[in-house]
Amino acid sequence: ELPEFAPAHSTAFWAEIGDELAPGRPGLDVGISWTCEEARSLALGDLLGVFRDLSPLYKLPFQPAATAGSVAAEALDHYEIPEATTRLTFVDGRYSAALSRIAADDGVTVANLPDALASHGSLVEAGLGSLADAAQDVFAAVNTAFLHDGAVIHVGRNRAVAAPIHLLFVVTRKDCATYPRVLVVAEQGAGCTLVEEFVGVTEGSYFTDAVTEVAVAENAAVSHVRLQHEAQAAFHIGHTAVRVARGGRCVGGSGTGPGACAAGAETARYSRSATLRCCRTGRPRRSGRSP
Numbered sequence: 086e087l088p089e090f091a092p093a094h095s096t097a098f099w100a101e102i103g104d105e106l107a108p109g110r111p112g113l114d115v116g117i118s119w120t121c122e123e124a125r126s127l128a129l130g131d132l133l134g135v136f137r138d139l140s141p142l143y144k145l146p147f148q149p150a151a152t153a154g155s156v157a158a159e160a161l162d163h164y165e166i167p168e169a170t171t172r173l174t175f176v177d178g179r180y181s182a183a184l185s186r187i188a189a190d191d192g193v194t195v196a197n198l199p200d201a202l203a204s205h206g207s208l209v210e211a212g213l214g215s216l217a218d219a220a221q222d223v224f225a226a227v228n229t230a231f232l233h234d235g236a237v238i239h240v241g242r243n244r245a246v247a248a249p250i251h252l253l254f255v256v257t258r259k260d261c262a263t264y265p266r267v268l269v270v271a272e273q274g275a276g277c278t279l280v281e282e283f284v285g286v287t288e289g290s291y292f293t294d295a296v297t298e299v300a301v302a303e304n305a306a307v308s309h310v311r312l313q314h315e316a317q318a319a320f321h322i323g324h325t326a327v328r329v330a331r332g333g334r335c336v337g338g339s340g341t342g343p344g345a346c347a348a349g350a351e352t353a354r355y356s357r358s359a360t361l362r363c364c365r366t367g368r369p370r371r372s373g374r375s376p
Contacts, residue, residue: 148260148262169251190246237268281295
């Protein structure tokens, strides 16, 4: 049974992306929650003991891709979430309109960063960089320096998104550096589920430096799932910054497959009279992709 603040997706949805990631399920959920002033700033790496030796990362010549590599739509069928009517797809750090789909929904905006700047400039400018502190985190600073495409999700006041929103980040070439950026703004009383998925279709090493910022207003609810299905030699650094207002709720979960030789996630959470929970599992079980 899902908690009352999670959008009412079917149990089949949670079975698809991994039972261990479903909010409220037993297993590897760390079972810790924070309320009021207790949730100030927490490093998920500290909490879960997942520090990695990053020295090999600095020895490899990663470069951002000038253009996106080629990937057939059929090659991504394996990563389809049937319930997700909206999916933004990024290939080698570049937005692919051809591989994306956006379902119209009043009061809800899901767009690539340049498009969102054109239509919701003030919202994007106010939110982008307001939670991920580039002055305190070198990887957030590098991500911001290479900022180009990215996902912007805005859920209006008292709007509940019925279907999960899927963000698919695909790397097709070795020695590639990508800098995924996500901004989520849930207005008062809003609700949504976000699934970020990182996929490597190359056997070579590459580097992903991902930053996600989530602003949850009063009495709003966001469920945030991150899945990794990456090359064995890949490096992945993830930073998620969350701000939750009074009465707001945020549930976060992550699942890693067999790849990503140095996968780490640091989560900074800021809260007032809010509830936050996180879980981590090494066994995402969608469509039998990983054992």
